[in-house]
Amino acid sequence: MNGQLTIVGLGPGPKGWVTPAATDVVGGADVILGYAPYVNRLTPRAGQILEASDNREELARAERALELAASGRRVAIVSGGDPGVFAMAAAVYEAVEKNPAAADGVDIRVEPGVTAMLAAAARIGAPLGHDFCAISLSDNLKSWATIEKRLRLAAEADFVIALYNPASKARPQQIRSAFEILRDVLPAETLVVFARAVGRPDEEIDIATLATATDMACDMRTLVMIGSRATRTVQASDGRAWVYTPRSERDR
Numbered sequence: 001m002n003g004q005l006t007i008v009g010l011g012p013g014p015k016g017w018v019t020p021a022a023t024d025v026v027g028g029a030d031v032i033l034g035y036a037p038y039v040n041r042l043t044p045r046a047g048q049i050l051e052a053s054d055n056r057e058e059l060a061r062a063e064r065a066l067e068l069a070a071s072g073r074r075v076a077i078v079s080g081g082d083p084g085v086f087a088m089a090a091a092v093y094e095a096v097e098k099n100p101a102a103a104d105g106v107d108i109r110v111e112p113g114v115t116a117m118l119a120a121a122a123r124i125g126a127p128l129g130h131d132f133c134a135i136s137l138s139d140n141l142k143s144w145a146t147i148e149k150r151l152r153l154a155a156e157a158d159f160v161i162a163l164y165n166p167a168s169k170a171r172p173q174q175i176r177s178a179f180e181i182l183r184d185v186l187p188a189e190t191l192v193v194f195a196r197a198v199g200r201p202d203e204e205i206d207i208a209t210l211a212t213a214t215d216m217a218c219d220m221r222t223l224v225m226i227g228s229r230a231t232r233t234v235q236a237s238d239g240r241a242w243v244y245t246p247r248s249e250r251d252r
Helices: 020-028 058-070 088-098 116-124 144-156 174-183
Strands: 003-009 031-035 049-053 074-079 106-111 132-136 160-164 191-196 204-209 222-226 232-235 241-244
Touching (some): 003 020, 031 058, 116 160, 160 174
Parallel strands (some): 132 160
Antiparallel strands (some): 160 222, 191 222
């Protein structure tokens, strides 16, 4: 092998949610590449090179990483959350598909991380206790028509739906459009969870319904989770409450 390229998930933010394996890879890398906000979370050791780049430069970043690894270096690409969920692992294999020779002799590995969907679910209870799916609302790499179709079909199939990339400055209306589509299929009382900056000091968790969700604020740091028809709240006698989806279809 010429070198090694590992795509690493740093989790949603807290150091405690970074796996020991990911920490080892980052610590042992000669060069670390990634989107600037993720690279800025790291403290380089002596001699370690950090290369930060902008959003939407995933393919160029992957090609650069393969080039460095082919030269014999230990290279890490860092992603937030899990690198295989709307992140850099797919970009690396896209670069390999584009130029298979770029991977010759390179040991390519993926180290998993805690994705935002799992972190948000853990904060509020067990909303992913039955079947679920994840959909990105970003239309940078797919059409809005495709997103609309997937939203509608997922709601008709009664999945719990985790929405990544729900809103940005460039597309503030799409989350509202998504709620309109979902309201055509699901009851107005369907639970909706807004989990912003999970695990960080400015974390915010809010619970609404499809009837009131349009009025809730969200951005690219927010994970929006739409319950199934069976998702509900459960409350302890001392007043504490959680959101969960029963495991059994009999309880739905």
